[in-house]
Amino acid sequence: MxxxxxxxxxxxxxxxxxxxxxxxxxxxxxxxxxxxxxxxxxxxxxxxxxxxxxxxxxxxxxxDPAAAVRAGLERLAFGRSNDAIGLLLAEEPPGAAAVQALDLFPVSSVKRDKNGGMEIHFFDRLKALTALYEYGGDADGKAAAHALLTALSGREAVDSDAED
CATH class of the missing domain: 1.10.10 (Arc Repressor Mutant, subunit A)
Structure with a gap:
């Protein structure tokens, strides 16, 4: 090279x-x-x-905290899930080195049942896209950070006006 x-x-x-x-x-x-x-x-x-x-x-x-939040939301919304699907479809569980090489950013949890089956949960792409749309333009860092945390937690956004 x-x-x-x-x-x-x-x-x-x-x-x-x-x-x-x-x-x-x-x-x-x-x-x-x-x-x-x-x-x-x-x-x-x-x-x-x-x-x-x-x-x-x-x-x-x-x-710019909003840029970091936007980058995380973009990664959730547009990121690839190939590694997670490969993990799910593998006949044998991968070794520790192979797992470290996987990009599992869009995965919220992985569960293995007692029969050897696997369940993979992904973060909600639609919520990440919605947060990008709502807060992407000129949102301040605090609102964008809230959007990311809401998307990551899987909870519905709480309207601050409704709380008053």
């Missing part, structure tokens, strides 16, 4: 790490092999220039 390509991949890792906060997941998102993702990500973070890059991305992403 050329130096330029590897530099771009490391920058991509930094962006994903700033957004996700998980070294292994960020490295996988940047294209590093799942088997070595955690070690590859840690090696990148040992270099000062990449730690600065992560700090810069975080300042951009987290200076």
């Amino acid at each position: 050329s130096n330029s390509t590897e530099s771009k991949r490391r920058a991509l890792f930094c962006c994903h790490y700033a957004r996700l906060g998980d070294v292994a997941e960020a490295a996988r998102c940047a294209g590093y092999p799942p088997e070595t993702a955690a070690a590859d990500g840690a090696a990148i973070l040992r270099q000062q220039c990449y730690r600065r890059m992560v700090a810069n991305y975080r300042s951009v992403l987290h200076d």
Whole structure:
């Protein structure tokens, strides 16, 4: 791999790490092999220039709480559920390393019954889309955060006017 390509991949890792906060997941998102993702990500973070890059991305992403909430809602609303479906359809339970490589962000819970069956519950995409629509425009950070928490909890939103 050329130096330029590897530099771009490391920058991509930094962006994903700033957004996700998980070294292994960020490295996988940047294209590093799942088997070595955690070690590859840690090696990148040992270099000062990449730690600065992560700090810069975080300042951009987290200076606006509404943007972070919007990113979470977008991930719930538009994210892929392939890993969860693959887990459900697998004939044998995956090992710990394989589970760590899965993107289970849209999953709210996983249950296994005594007969070996599996039940997977997903966060409600429609609620996430509704929250994006309602709070996406010029909503302040507090309202957007409330929308995310409501979507994640699965509860119905409470109208503040109705409480008065």
